[in-house]
Amino acid sequence: MTWRNRNLYLIGLPGAGKSAIGRELAHLLKKYQYDFVDLDAEIEQAADKSIARIFSEDGETAFRQFETTALLRAASSNGHRLVVATGGGVVTKPLNRSIMRGSGIPIWIDVTVRDAAKNVLADILQDRDRPLFRGMSADDLRIKLRELLDARRPYYEEAQLHFVSRSPRGDERTPRELASELLTALDKMSLRVALHPRFRTLMARSVFGDYPIAIGSGCAVRELPHAIRASGVAQIIIVTDSNVAALHGKTLQTALTRALGRLCTLQTIAIEAGEAGKNEKTLFDILRAFSDCNATRHNSLVVALGGGVVTDIAGLAANLYHRGLPTIFVPTTLIGQADAAVGGKTAVDLFGIKNLIGTFYPPKQILIDPTYLKTLPKRELHAGLAEVFKYALIGSRPIWDTLAKKVRRLVRGVDLAYEEIILESVQQKLSYVEADEFERGQNGHATRELLNFGHTFGHALESATGFGTLLHGETVLLGMRAAAWLSKEQNHLSEDTWREIELILGHIPIKARVRTTESAVLSAFKRDKKRRTTKKEEHHLILLRGIGEAFATTISDADARRAIDYMLTLV
Ligand SMILES: NC(=O)c1ccc[n+]([C@@H]2O[C@H](COP(=O)([O-])OP(=O)(O)OC[C@H]3O[C@@H](n4cnc5c(N)ncnc54)[C@H](O)[C@@H]3O)[C@@H](O)[C@H]2O)c1
Structure with missing residues (x-):
């Protein structure tokens, strides 16, 4: 070296x-x-x-x-x-x-x-x-x-x-x-x-203020003390979940204490792990903890250390409290690193509906350290691959081809290839977010909305099976396969391309078995918050014209039902 x-x-x-x-x-x-x-x-x-x-x-x-x-x-x-x-x-x-x-x-x-x-x-x-x-x-x-x-x-x-x-x-x-x-x-x-860690830096453009994203092994522990010192705050509040706290909380706390000494006080809030904890009760628990430790907008900084659940809920709590505490995200799952931490969306599930309440509130910085993935259970890793393949499917044939060649290796486990695929996914996501930060479309065309490919069916399945039975990424994977199938059925996508998509996505295993019915999923599908049309029998959906070519369209009730039927044959 x-x-x-x-x-x-x-x-x-x-x-x-x-x-x-x-x-x-x-x-x-x-x-x-x-x-x-x-x-x-x-x-x-x-x-x-x-x-x-x-x-x-x-x-x-x-x-x-x-x-x-x-x-x-x-x-x-x-x-x-x-x-x-x-x-x-x-x-x-x-x-x-x-x-x-x-x-x-x-x-x-x-x-x-x-x-x-x-x-x-x-x-x-x-x-x-x-x-x-x-x-x-x-x-x-x-x-x-x-x-x-x-x-x-x-x-x-x-x-x-x-x-x-x-x-x-x-x-x-x-x-x-x-x-x-x-x-x-x-x-x-x-x-x-x-021996010093290397990382790459991207700039995310946002109306709330541009923010840097560092990606590289070891960058979180190394960069966080610098970022905290630069922010000038006296109080750090780490929001994490019980699993991540046990695996990585101590290392981060020790590194911060060693680097910052008495410059800042350090509090940790550990929430229940997994989607089951992404609800209004946890949100209020976090807000109460902020209040108990007298957090203030100018003196406190929230560090969200965990997967998409942690960054979503910590981001929302930080946004609501005192109208906005600054945050730094340190995502620790593949979904978090390749997708959830980037783009500024925060949310919790409410009334059984996925992400029913939320805001746009980007962090001040994101530190993506792929070494965290080494402790991630295989099932969670596979769920994360779904979001990575989504970016290729909706926006880039060349990236899809590269990923398709590596799919077996990626499924086997974390290696050096992960840093590259995370970087590519983040770059892809930024291109959509920067063009259409608030998902309003651009000149009448869908932009950020295209990121919902697979999610409408996926969210419906997630709601209908009770949050936590299937992982978020698993439902997205199934939702993407259902949407690709429907794209083929409606003659937007050739039979050959659909087969190619099925072949590659089929390599990503889904271990769980689900118990639900087509009508339960359809009912959740109709309640999705991303509905655009007021007509009950019409549904707004993202489909594919080819690999790397997603578009927004409207489908009928009957087609939604057929696609859901197909999706349920996959598990
Ligand atoms: N805001 C967005 O733009 C956006 C985008 C995609 C997904 N999401 C949200 O993200 C959530 C899914 O994210 P997720 O899959 O990261 O879920 P998660 O946060 O629940 O993490 C999955 C599991 O992995 C554990 N874990 C986290 N890091 C670990 C590590 N390094 N080692 C071992 N275990 C670890 C967690 O404790 C949890 O049990 C969903 O709620 C979804 O709605 C948000």
């Missing part, structure tokens, strides 16, 4: 020589396919204007947005390794620090304020863009740099490598000499760095 498959991010004061050293470092690392990227140059290219103009015309906030986008691009540069020279202020945004930690090694190029000031002055004299320092005297410049260093030092100190460099462009050591010293320092810390 080595650090040479990771990006190297040079951080530090303006004038630290990050670009000069970075260029030389990339040159020394050419044989390992490293390229050099100057983040400021990337930003100028993307904005099509100079940094100075971005600052003067759009302001610093806009500049920081460009900076994060450029950083995300560098972090996801597939196949390329990069030495990235960053701007001095990149570390002020927690998200930027998280992106750098997840995709590479942040290296603090530490220079004296005197040297930094000398280099910045030289840049200004040579007409290089330094908008923050324009027009300053040498003394003012030193004062400003000292202030910046004092404010940013805690962030620079988070770097994995602290490289003390003097006179980067002066007479003592050349940038090439410094780059070569840096290389030696990197080799010395090789093992420690190589």
